[in-house]
Amino acid sequence: MSSGNISIIGKPNVGKSTLFNMLIKKHLAGATSKPQTTRHKIDAVLNEDDTSYLFVDTPGLNFNIKKDFNKILNRNALSALIEADVILHIVNYFKIDKDDIKVIENIRATDLPKILVLNKVDLDNKRKNLPKILSQISIEITDVYNEIIPISAKNSSNIINLKKLIKSYLPKNNKNIYQDILSHNSNEFFVAEYIREACIKHLSVELPYSLHVEINKLDEEKDIVSIASTVYLKKKSHLSIVVGKNGSMLVKISKMARINSENFFKKKVYLKIFVKYDPKWKNTDSILNSYS
Numbered sequence: 228m229s230s231g232n233i234s235i236i237g238k239p240n241v242g243k244s245t246l247f248n249m250l251i252k253k254h255l256a257g258a259t260s261k262p263q264t265t266r267h268k269i270d271a272v273l274n275e276d277d278t279s280y281l282f283v284d285t286p287g288l289n290f291n292i293k294k295d296f297n298k299i300l301n302r303n304a305l306s307a308l309i310e311a312d313v314i315l316h317i318v319n320y321f322k323i324d325k326d327d328i329k330v331i332e333n334i335r336a337t338d339l340p341k342i343l344v345l346n347k348v349d350l351d352n353k354r355k356n357l358p359k360i361l362s363q364i365s366i367e368i369t370d371v372y373n374e375i376i377p378i379s380a381k382n383s384s385n386i387i388n389l390k391k392l393i394k395s396y397l398p399k400n401n402k403n404i405y406q407d408i409l410s411h412n413s414n415e416f417f418v419a420e421y422i423r424e425a426c427i428k429h430l431s432v433e434l435p436y437s438l439h440v441e442i443n444k445l446d447e448e449k450d451i452v453s454i455a456s457t458v459y460l461k462k463k464s465h466l467s468i469v470v471g472k473n474g475s476m477l478v479k480i481s482k483m484a485r486i487n488s489e490n491f492f493k494k495k496v497y498l499k500i501f502v503k504y505d506p507k508w509k510n511t512d513s514i515l516n517s518y519s
Contacts, residue, residue, distance in 0.1 A: 230279035231312030231397035238326040239287025241317045242346040246380035247284035272405040320345045340396035343372040349379035415442040425483035437461035451495045459505040
């Protein structure tokens, strides 16, 4: 049988997390239309026929912002390549830009099978522009990759063929090395991600990037999971926005996060979210280390 680690990388907002969820057939990674939804490496196993895939979603690589927090996210994303057997580099279907080139520069020398995935092909009616798009990709870029494939992570177009390509490059093993693993991430991790995803979807563009979620308690019983969590905000003025009038916004955030958590645990979830002001959360060593 075949089994191996497949790392999904690329600049922010190219559909990495949407593809990750589509490949593993579960909603584990937060996927929104806003960049930098993913801050951590997230992995999950898919066992299919005689193949075991360990897919790894990563934060969007952004080399334009020089802040320490962003450097940590970049280092986190690139560290996924250390254990990878195959690299999936996701780009927007219509254009490979200078930010994509910076990602290519970081993987060019890696002696691993690399697949360039042109995502969002659904925006091209009947793929009329595909020949032109492929012809515009320079030899300097195509030479980096073993394969190039157009897909749509949104509607699963060409996903089966992508899996076949991945499988052809995975190592052969005598046994399933991921047999007893769903993910190396904890249950607490996924709940925190569901809460942060709900914040990103319901709040304004800037605000979700100045918050952090911690799970204070998670008690799982036979029929119910009880969870207490805290959302930390960098600005005091954001407290009223996150809570909303008469708590209306917090209710929306809690409802979305609870539904996703119930789908994850396959049982009833009681979720309590507290909101606190902490202007130094991005500078706290323990929090910064949680992203590394």
